[in-house]
Amino acid sequence: MSEVLEARIDAPQPDRLKAGGDGGNLLAIHLMGLLLTLVTLGIYRFWWRTNVRRYLWSSLSYKGDPFEYTGRGLELFVGFLIVLVLVVAPLMGVYFFGYYLLKSGDLLVGGTIMGGTYLVMFALFGAAIYRVMTYRLSRTKWRGIRAALGGSAFKYTGLYMLSLLLQVLTVGLATPFVTIMVYRYILNNVWFGSGRLTFDADWKPLFKYYIGPGILRLVALVIMGFAIYQINQASGQGDAAERAAVLQGLGTIGIGLLVLLMSAIAMYWYWAAVIRTIFAGMEFEGVRFAAPVTGGRYAKFMIVNFLLVVFTQYIAYPWVQLRILRFAASNIEIHGEPDFTKISQNTALQPRFGEGLGEAFL
Amino acid sequence: MSESYEATLYDGLSAAGRACVAAPTINALEIRFPDGDVISWPYATLALVSDEGDGNRVVLAPGRDADERLTATGPGVFRAMLAVVPSLGDQQPTRGYRMAALTAGAIVAVLALVWAGYPLIKDGLVAVFPAAWSNRIGAEMVNDEAMFDKPCTGAAGLAALDDLAERLSEGAGLRQPITVHVRAGDEVNAFAATGGHVVLLDGLIQQAATPDEVAGVLAHEIGHVKHRHPLKRLIDVAGIQLIVTGISGDVGAVGTMVLMLNYGRRDEAQADSAALELLDKAGIRANGLADFFDRMAEKQKDRINFTGFLRTHPPLADRSALMHGHKPPGATRPALTDQQWKDVRAVCQPVRE
Ligand SMILES: [Zn+2]
Numbered sequence: 001m002s003e004v005l006e007a008r009i010d011a012p013q014p015d016r017l018k019a020g021g022d023g024g025n026l027l028a029i030h031l032m033g034l035l036l037t038l039v040t041l042g043i044y045r046f047w048w049r050t051n052v053r054r055y056l057w058s059s060l061s062y063k064g065d066p067f068e069y070t071g072r073g074l075e076l077f078v079g080f081l082i083v084l085v086l087v088v089a090p091l092m093g094v095y096f097f098g099y100y101l102l103k104s105g106d107l108l109v110g111g112t113i114m115g116g117t118y119l120v121m122f123a124l125f126g127a128a129i130y131r132v133m134t135y136r137l138s139r140t141k142w143r144g145i146r147a148a149l150g151g152s153a154f155k156y157t158g159l160y161m162l163s164l165l166l167q168v169l170t171v172g173l174a175t176p177f178v179t180i181m182v183y184r185y186i187l188n189n190v191w192f193g194s195g196r197l198t199f200d201a202d203w204k205p206l207f208k209y210y211i212g213p214g215i216l217r218l219v220a221l222v223i224m225g226f227a228i229y230q231i232n233q234a235s236g237q238g239d240a241a242e243r244a245a246v247l248q249g250l251g252t253i254g255i256g257l258l259v260l261l262m263s264a265i266a267m268y269w270y271w272a273a274v275i276r277t278i279f280a281g282m283e284f285e286g287v288r289f290a291a292p293v294t295g296g297r298y299a300k301f302m303i304v305n306f307l308l309v310v311f312t313q314y315i316a317y318p319w320v321q322l323r324i325l326r327f328a329a330s331n332i333e334i335h336g337e338p339d340f341t342k343i344s345q346n347t348a349l350q351p352r353f354g355e356g357l358g359e360a361f362l
Numbered sequence: 363m364s365e366s367y368e369a370t371l372y373d374g375l376s377a378a379g380r381a382c383v384a385a386p387t388i389n390a391l392e393i394r395f396p397d398g399d400v401i402s403w404p405y406a407t408l409a410l411v412s413d414e415g416d417g418n419r420v421v422l423a424p425g426r427d428a429d430e431r432l433t434a435t436g437p438g439v440f441r442a443m444l445a446v447v448p449s450l451g452d453q454q455p456t457r458g459y460r461m462a463a464l465t466a467g468a469i470v471a472v473l474a475l476v477w478a479g480y481p482l483i484k485d486g487l488v489a490v491f492p493a494a495w496s497n498r499i500g501a502e503m504v505n506d507e508a509m510f511d512k513p514c515t516g517a518a519g520l521a522a523l524d525d526l527a528e529r530l531s532e533g534a535g536l537r538q539p540i541t542v543h544v545r546a547g548d549e550v551n552a553f554a555a556t557g558g559h560v561v562l563l564d565g566l567i568q569q570a571a572t573p574d575e576v577a578g579v580l581a582h583e584i585g586h587v588k589h590r591h592p593l594k595r596l597i598d599v600a601g602i603q604l605i606v607t608g609i610s611g612d613v614g615a616v617g618t619m620v621l622m623l624n625y626g627r628r629d630e631a632q633a634d635s636a637a638l639e640l641l642d643k644a645g646i647r648a649n650g651l652a653d654f655f656d657r658m659a660e661k662q663k664d665r666i667n668f669t670g671f672l673r674t675h676p677p678l679a680d681r682s683a684l685m686h687g688h689k690p691p692g693a694t695r696p697a698l699t700d701q702q703w704k705d706v707r708a709v710c711q712p713v714r715e
Binding site for chain 2: 099
């Protein structure tokens, strides 16, 4: 035992990020954004978002140097317009063409076209997630060095569709496998300057955290499905019997919702395990990470965030945003230090426009 | 001016820094290295990168798009640098609790202004809204298949309803003639859309005991049309949609949901009194609508599913009394002939089978 203790004492203290920021300042940025967004009928939204990100990024520092968000509102606006014209408008055109065919009696072709546009929309949703991450990382700097996300939104989309399919086919049980698979793709494509993040982890240890909430959720769905079946069965049995059946069905749905809530809370333990696994599995230029966050602390953190936002009608939202930074800073351990002389600027991997797809689909 | 600060320069090429001293001079920031090297960043292009934080650190760049960074540290260095280079102060976003309070006040003022000016804007829009557009929109709404069952096509029944609508709207000063549509389905309800389009659901016709009841409901809907409630509500919904879309960026459809929303108490009262007037002019007993309301309320008591017409037309306490107490000024005659009433009740017959 003393050996273990000594080893721990001997190990150098891990480094941490430092989180600062002032809720009142951030509130002022939010309110100004809201005001100008109202006055400009929504167009200022992109600049609002940019100002908030700039503040949040700069509130986090490592080794005394702050992170920077270098995105511009105009980039987001132009990206939004491009997607509106090149993606959303044509897609809607095709959709309504299908609808028109369907209405004029061509069920097969019309239905196929409409189903096809839904599928394309799903795929674009996946691509949008990746584009958003790509843009944000590319606009993140530290000590003047840019971060980046390589890989391709196209491949990520394939992975995204595959993971949805797997989750549906296994009634959710594939979630731990899918979680690690998706993070493996994303994280192995994260760059900071010329330095690259690598990640690997085993999904199997996560399974025991998932199985509880996963089963609870299935139970909830079965209960609610049964209740709806009951209500449907009762219709046409006469007024009094119908009313009794509906009341009983509503009660059963209530029980189902309660079980669903329990499942959602139990999921915090799963997500805490995911966070631990992910940070333990990352390496950056010889630096290792850890995030020893327990399920209980993570659940408390998330529930308090939720209550703060709900009970103050979003006024506390800026404080919640800063709380998230502080939670990250206090829970992420950085073991070791990269050789900074070997990390140089990466000139490739620069997206030109904003997160237009995300604007349209997220 | 003679003040200088410990600093680290990052050259934008590597993440490794070089220790140096930052010294503000007349029109440039001088960065001096221990080996005697000096770099000079002119104030004209100097960019502020960091926030105030605790005030003991400032991060600067030689230009807005430059990759080089200088991190200077020392007590009060942030304020000191801002004092020397006034243009940096302009780059600091407006912040602080006082600013938050002022902005919140401005938001309230803008909302109050919109609130106060909105009725004027709405009346203006209603006045200039082209009739052809109202007509197109109304036709679109009543033909929404997701919303209503199939259209009923019994020609004789529809002709009888059109006659009744014409008799009711004579002299009402409508911009467009009323077009009556009947849709299949059991729900007891009726709607008015823009452009004089009125929808009666077959359920309402089947539940009505006399033609006078149908005439009463029709007169009520024509009352809405007369006061242009459908267009006003459309403008309301479009306005809300504009604000919601503006803030959230979510481009959701409003569509026919407009028809399902309740009118306010004032609009209902307006439609009721217009209905009485129209019924009087047409020489139809005003009791029809009152009877209909009473019977619907009675039915609702022992049914779980709400009756549609009462859901969109919440019973007003004095409504029924007002109509029951109403004395027609002249002689009355039935709203429809027996044959017409038969035709109207059968208007959905082909669809039902
Ligand atoms: Zn009404």
